[in-house]
Amino acid sequence: MxxxxxxxxxxxxxxxxxxxxxxxxxxxxxxxxxxxxxxxxxxxxxxxxxxLARVGGLRGITYDPRDGLRIGALTTHSALARSAVVRAHYPVLADMAGRLADPQVRNQGTLGGNLCYADPTTDPPTCLAALDARLVLGSARGDRSLPVTEFLVDYFTTALHPDEILTGIRLPPPRFDLGHHARFHRTAAEHRPLINLTLLARRDGDTVAEARLVVGATTVVPTRVAAAEAFLAGRAVTAAVAREAADIVADAVEPLSDLRGTAAFRRDMLRVMARRSIERLMPPGMEGREVA
Missing domain, CATH: 3.30.43.10 (Uridine Diphospho-n-acetylenolpyruvylglucosamine Reductase, domain 2)
Structure with missing residues (x-):
């Protein structure tokens, strides 16, 4: 250097x-x-x-039932994982942050820095996209706000203007009562997932009233799979339903193909990950039962 x-x-x-x-x-x-x-x-x-170490107001986590969650851009991944507020209201986010990369990265790396680097093969963007996160971008000209899905543009490319700084992340009040973030690594030594997936759901009795499913790491930017969400809505999840929904997910996404994994391999693994994640929505006592 x-x-x-x-x-x-x-x-x-x-x-x-x-x-x-x-x-x-x-x-x-x-x-x-x-x-x-x-x-x-x-x-x-x-x-x-x-x-940014001396810039005030870029750290901390606060929650309001009406306004939702506010996360300072310099909040570390480990602080996010440990936060009692996040664990209580957004447990899928805390779980994701607690499994990100390795302890050194979790303790030193910041959520804002992760988003601004815009590496496709990382976990926070997928989870935040599923949670409808918006990012606050500040400059000497004032602030503006963008959905995380508009902020992430391409490989290592964001919508930040040259003089802008990501100052905070905002999440609306939680509307889903179940959540799961899955990630696949080819080897235990890898810290960058080949595929990740965030699934959120709201139940109405034994059926899924609403679902949110976002795929990342295997796509350039997080990709919401609306067709699978629509398929799951109003259904009680069975093993057969989970398989069909997983096929929809695998067919809807155009996976990357590179030295780490071909598009065909990624699609097959995404199908497995989606099925296993969706099976978590089975009503109690239905696990493992084959119902058409």
Missing amino acids: RDVDYLRPETVAEASALLAELGEGGRLIAGGTALLLALRQRMVAPTHLVS
């Missing part, structure tokens, strides 16, 4: 002004878990690093 200047602004407006002034030579640094690797591998070569 070559020498770079390290700048420590104290407000969002000050950090935004620095980014506008530095242009391509400036890079924000939060937890640094992804950026330091990119610097080491010479994927990026900034002249200045703009640290």
Whole structure:
């Protein structure tokens, strides 16, 4: 790595002004878990690093029954996993954060940094997309808000303007009473999932009143599978229903194909993951029973 200047602004407006002034030579640094690797591998070569460590208001988690969850962009994954508020109202999010990558990344990496890096093979975007998250983007010009699905554009590409900073993540009040985040790794040594999937559901007795199903890691950006959601709505989940819904999921997605896995392999594994996740919605006592 070559020498770079390290700048420590104290407000969002000050950090935004620095980014506008530095242009391509400036890079924000939060937890640094992804950026330091990119610097080491010479994927990026900034002249200045703009640290967010001293900027106030970018940490913390608060919840209001009417407004939902507010997460500061510099909140670490481990803080998210440990939060009593998140565990009580958004348990699928806490569970996802507690299994992300490895302990070093969870303790140092931030949720905002993860989203801004826009690596397709990571877990938070898929889970947040299922939860209808919106991202607050700040600059010296003011704030704007985007759904996470509009924020993530392409491989390592976001909708951030050059002078903007992700300041917070907002989730609406919870509307689903069941949730599961699944991830598939080809080996135990891998920390980047080949496929992930978030399934949320609201029950009405033994039937699924509403479902939300989002696939990630095997697609460039998180992909919601509306056809599978519509198929599950109003049905009691059986093994046969889970298989049919999983086929819908596998057929609806266009998987990536690369050195880590072919599109055909990913599609087959996605079908297995979707079936196992959907089987979790079976009414009590139905597990393992074949009902047409």
